[in-house]
Amino acid sequence: RTSIHGEALLLRNDAGAPACNDCHGNHAAMPPGVSSIGRVCFQCHPAEGELFIASPHKRAFDEVGEAECSFCHGNHAINILSDEDIGVDDGSICIQCHGEGDAGYQAAAAIKAAMLRLSQDYQEAKTLIDDAEKKGVEVSDEQFKLDEVGHSLINVRKLIHAFNPDTINTQVKEVMIAAEEVHLAGVQAIAEVKNRRSGFLVFTLVSVLLVLVILVKIRRMEKR
Incomplete structure (x- = not known):
């Protein structure tokens, strides 16, 4: 009930979410064995499954009989x-098997660093675009591009199942270019807001001065 599958099925009423029989079958009601758990998951997550099967973890897991x-x-x-x-870092899954100095440890560190860079760029761009939208700037095109970056970020996270830092870094660099473009658009949008405010302030001051000049002239005319 508390799993992502349970929440989707029971709380959000997502009919496509898996229930018990999707994994266990209708009659046997027996948990799948170690060798079949992956095949059950891959029915709904084929992309992740293909990446994992081609990864070095597939053979390592098979050798030790790990699900x-x-x-x-x-x-x-x-x-x-x-x-x-x-x-x-402390609490990460990777260090349960990998110790400092081995190739897997280094790969995990590289993957984490790449993902954090991309996530940070996305969040910074999102903050700028959201702020500009709240301040009345038309940013629908930028919002669309930001959504594309968000979807790309999800796809990059799927690549973690390949456990290949080079593959992930290549994709991260491509997505970061798009994220930086949105970030720049956000900076320009915020600058537009500031320019509008500055222009409005100047207009207000000029208007006030004109009103004062007119009032002075009117009073002089009245004195005559």
């Missing part, structure tokens, strides 16, 4: 992982 998806995501709980769960 594939459930090792990181859990089984019935189906943990929702974030960028904080990868890497080599």
Whole structure:
């Protein structure tokens, strides 16, 4: 009930979310064995499955008889992982198997660094665009581009299942270019807001001065 699948099915009434029989079958009601857990998950997550099968983790997991998806995501709980769960910091999943100095440890650190850079760029761009929109600037085109960056970020996160820093870095660089373009558009939008305010202030001051000049002239005319 508390898993991402349970919330989708029971709280959001998502008919496409998996229920018990999607994984366990209708009659046997037996948990899938270690060798079949991945195949069950891959039915709904084929892209992640293909990446994992081609990754070095597939062979390593098979050699030690470790369940594939459930090792990181859990089984019935189906943990929702974030960028904080990868890497080599305390509490990350990667350091459960990888120690400082081995190739996997270095790869995990590189993947985490790349993901954090991209996430930070996306959040900064989003903050600027949202701020500009609240202040009345037309940013629908920029918002569309920002949404594309957000979708690309999700796709890059899927690539983590390949456990290949080079592949991830290549994709991250491409998405970061788009994120930087949106960021620049956001900076320009905020500058436009400031220019509008400055222009309005100047207009107001000039208007006040004109009114004062007119009032002075009217009083002089009245005295005559």
